[in-house]
Amino acid sequence: MPCPKIEGCxxxxxxxxxxxxxxxxxxxxxxxxxxxxxxxxxxSQSGEMPHPRLMPNGDFLGESKK
Ligand code: SF4
Structure with missing residues (x-):
């Protein structure tokens, strides 16, 4: 079963x-x-609202690695 958060992610x-x-x-x-x-x-499991650009690996979408 895929991630149960897909609907609201x-x-x-x-x-x-x-x-x-x-x-x-x-x-x-x-x-x-x-x-x-x-x-x-x-x-989200710990009750916190993730930043909208937070990626699965902890980086932020649109931020390039140096
Ligand atoms: S980005 Fe993370 S929380 Fe969102 S649907 Fe994918 S696995 Fe689930």
């Missing part, structure tokens, strides 16, 4: 529309268990 539609972001769905959202490693999922 503001990032998921972007991950779905943007081909270059598909890898995140493959490795987190659409997996049976690995969504539990997602930074967004973990924050």
């Amino acid at each position: 503001p990032l998921y539609p972007e991950l779905k529309l943007e081909l270059s972001l598909k890898i995140w769905r493959t490795h987190y959202c659409d997996t049976d268990e690995d969504y539990r490693r997602c930074a967004r999922y973990k924050l």
Whole structure:
């Protein structure tokens, strides 16, 4: 079963529309268990509202690594 947060996740539609972001769905959202490693999922499980641009790996969408 994929991530139970898909319905309300503001990032998921972007991950779905943007081909270059598909890898995140493959490795987190659409997996049976690995969504539990997602930074967004973990924050929301602890009762915190994740930043809208927070990526599953803890980076922020649009921020380039130096
Ligand atoms: S980004 Fe994280 S919280 Fe959102 S749907 Fe994917 S795995 Fe779930």
